[in-house]
Amino acid sequence: MQFPQDALARAAKVKLLLMDVDGVLTDGKLYNLPGPGGDMVETKAFSAQDGIGLRWLVWHGFKTGVISGRVSPATVERATQVEMAYIYQGHVEKVPILEEILQKEQIAADQVCFVGDDLTDAILMRRVGLGVAVANARPEVKQVAHYVTSSPGGEAAVREVCELLLSGHGLWQAVLDKYEI
Secondary structure (H helix, E strand, C coil): CCCCHHHHHHHCCCCEEEECCCCCCCCCCCEEEECCCCCEEEECCCCHHHHHHHHHHHHCCCEEEEECCCCCHHHHHHHHHCCCCEEECCCCCCHHHHHHHHHHHCCCHHHEEEEECCHHHHHHHHHCCEEEECCCCCHHHHHHCCEECCCCCCCCHHHHHHHHHHHHCCCHHHHHHHCCC
16 A cells, blocks of 8 residues: 555654544444343454554554543453553543553654544544544544545554554565565
């Protein structure tokens, strides 16, 4: 995939990828199913292509994480599967979480990419080096993004961001070579 030069230049500085969950790692739909005890259990679907992209980032030394307004066991399970360093849930106000993570990592905000889709994400996108909106993001969020994915959330939008980050660091060809492509 060809990426704009400005996005690649911003991606070249990134060490940490942070994301919203619903509408970014998922299509935003929440499924309530009856559990074994008769109670309702919430679940959601995640993209396998996003998953391998996130694993490639970890293999190449990037850290990843989520900051979500909702609390969901499915999010914890997915974040664990793809070896995310940060899992923050139940935080509609995300700026304090970003500041906490920057402090822990001892990195500057321009070394962070944040991917979002809704108004609560726009404020973080303005504060980081690479703010990305997914294709199904609110129009106001797309306006503040440095890059807008061609794919909607839950349908490999995060994979596209992973490829952008790896390309920005000159690592995408190594991934292709690994799979003899």
